Amino acid sequence: MEFKEPPTELPTLSDLVTQLLLKDEPALIQALEKIPTGLYASLFNAAFTGAHINILRQIVKIWPFPCLHMGTLTIREPQQELLKAMIESFQVTPDQSSASWCSKLRILDLRQDAVLRITCPGNNDTSSVCFHSCIYYAQSAMCIPAQCRNENAESEDHSSMQSLQIILDLSLNGTLKGREFFSLLVRKVQQSLGTLHLCCRDLKIDKLSDCKGSLSFLDLKCVDYLSVEQASLTEVTKLLTQMANLDSINLSKIICRSLTGRTFKRFTTNLKRMTSLAELNLSSFTLTNHLDCLLRVLPPTLEFLSLVFCELSNNDFRFLSQCPQTNNLKLLNVSNNPLYWEDCGPFQHLLEKNSGTLQHLEMDHCLMTDSTVSVLIPALSQCSQLRLLSFACNPISMNVLMRILQHLTPLMELSHVIYPIPVHCYRRWHLQGSIDQQMFDDIEARLKSMLEAAKRSDMNWITYSD
Structure with missing residues (x-):
């Protein structure tokens, strides 16, 4: 039987119109406000994928929906400039020319997630519901650090200003590009005079002692996934006290001088608060004959458990096999x-x-x-x-x-x-x-x-x- 290539998927009418519009960038930018809202999602996709940075800036400025999610778009290192352009174009203060708020965009979501659509289903002019909005925003909006406020600005009625969120995953790795990106976020928060909330869901820290200043700009209750490499157990414990309900913890090269002292006990006490923890990854964390102290405080919902280079003893494996926390593992x-x-x-x-x-x-x-x-x-x-x-x-x-x-x-x-x-x-x-x-x-x-x-x-x- 002769093999035939499967037919390629034909482009939709929306795709064809989008590609036609992108061919004339100046004309498209001029006509953006007149384009039907149904084309905005495909237009945003095409502008980001094709690195049309000027078009992308304008799309974010006049985005006709309350939320904008990166969704399935792949973000690689060369595309960091596109993310910066989106953040810079995100309106956090009233338009100076009209003294009014012209943008409908309230939530800019920069996470890559295959289940996210560019806008939430049903999100339109009459509905501002975003299913991925930060549940901690109400508490954190009034707790912006003092350095984010303009001390020289005249008092103004902030009740008229909009509640805004940037949702993202952050990697504090100490690189120049990483520091520049975070500085841009901080400037945006300062510019908003306290109305912009940085909601970090996935936080990766290479060296905790080098980024304590950066952490002051984040509400750590928002973090779902925490990864820390190179820190003392005391530093990690202080971090955990500010977190509410982690789903995943990844700790590597953590210095712990004693498994019987107060520091380790405080650490396990804070772990006990994480009642929805599903993933625990420990690497180069010596636990010989003390794995029971760690595991017994965890919830029975644990699904992913990694204990690499932990110097486990036969007694540790015996407890591992008996405790209810390891009854439903998907990864070991x-x-x-x-x-x-x-x-x-x-x-x-x-x-x-x-x-x-x-x-x-x-x-x-x-x-x-x-x-x-x-x-x-x-x-x-x-x-x-x-x-x-x-x-x-x-x-x-x-x-x-x-x-x-x-x-x-x-x-x-x-x-x-x-x-x-x-x-x-x-x-x-x-x-x-x-x-x-x-x-x-x-x-x-x-x-x-x-x-x-x-x-x-x-x-x-x-x-x-x-």
């Missing part, structure tokens, strides 16, 4: 923790109790031997929802690797497996450049043959070679 990452004990029952039980929910499992660099993996194979074969399994860089034999493949091929959801190179392929175990390439090629060929025999060509088995 215990890489770079030893799993070479004779008694692997606790971890086996952990896999069994999450067999109906676990989708992503990583156990790289865990020093697992043949005996350990053999104990875990029956539990792994019960994980019916598993989509990704990674157990690279563990010293196992070819025979055990073949057994794993045979037991995993019936898992129809499993599409990606990252496996360890068997020890017989190394001249010296896990030493750079010590792999026998011919042996390694033979293993790849054998795995491919076994997958074809099992009719699982959709399952990708890869590894990390030196």
